[in-house]
Amino acid sequence: MTGQLNWQDVKTFIHKLKSLDLGPIAFQLMDRQSGQGWSRKKTLKAIAQYLMFLCLVYLYPNHPLVPSQEIDTVWHHHILDTHKYAQDCEMLFGRFLHHFPYFGTRDEGDRQQLHLAFGETQALFYQVSSVLAIPPAQSEDSPPAPASCLLLGANKSDPIQPNACILIDANPQARPRVDFDPQEILPRFEMG
Template identity: 30%
Template sequence: MQLQCDNRPAWTVQGRPPDLSREFSRKQEALMQARLTTKPEQEVIAGIQALNLESVKLRVMDPELGEGWSREYADSIEIAYKTYLTMLVKYQDDAEDILLAEDVDEFWHTHILQTMKYEDDCHSVFGKFLHHQPHIGELTQADHEKRALLADKTLRLYQQEFGNEQDSNVAWSGVPVRGEKAAVSGVAIRGVNAAVSGVAIRAEGAAVSGVAI
């Protein structure tokens, strides 16, 4: 007695073909979710520049509840914050690698704490919520080495937009003005001057980055 091999595709044995269109749609949806935004770049950038962040500046200028920054310094950090958001949009594939200055991060924190406004701003500009990802735990030697590499990468990206290193540093951290309680602005793009946090682009609950995938 000879055994006959069934060489038919598995789906014919099971009685139904795979839904390739649905599988393709799921993969496309996952890829789109992994992007910071799927809206047209210039539309998003225009939305960033049009953001009204006066309430955020008033908070960071408050000497008791905020940082005690001067109006001039707060204005400069607002510009640097909008520049950071713009860089995330223009370089989406590198978004999680772009470092931000400490005071720009503080401005971002203050924006986030105004929860309803932040959510509305995110959906209005990006079409989705923009997550903030802080570093958890003590910084290791490997962390410091990685941050140094990311600082070099951040500087290169800013120089592509702003030209020389001096202009790039100002765009990154604001004009060289001191607020009463403010960190020195105009600092160079270096790992030691960067916040220990950054943007997290999430798809199905997981950050999409070279490390997290």
């Protein structure tokens, strides 16, 4: 953990984290038509993992953190509600958290860095969970708690795959691209 934080700061952050209203995101994740069609249990587990990921972002602001695919799916649904996401980021971190979806896709060295960063992120999940000792949710009907993420990767029959994205801070990185001329695909408008 960063040396600049004290336990009161961490407790305050966890209180803020638990105050997030992620019900609309849960609805989207469970919706079969416009979302993922996940079960309530899977949705709450994924949201709990996402909350723990946000806790890592707070504790390790300068560390390259790579979410699992499940966490990234929750993150994407949070980002889609742009107004809420911006407000939540400001409340939690005092700034907007940017999402860089190209990490691990640019070349073989980049892919290796993705897997290395993902392994380090998983290690931080376990390290932080043992220090914070946040109790897990008591039942499927109770609200998700960050400690539920402590099971992340513990079940060998439920492997976690890294996702090709990384949390960044307005750091311009090379984005893969397909070059094209917009004039070729947009209708031509004649100004008369």
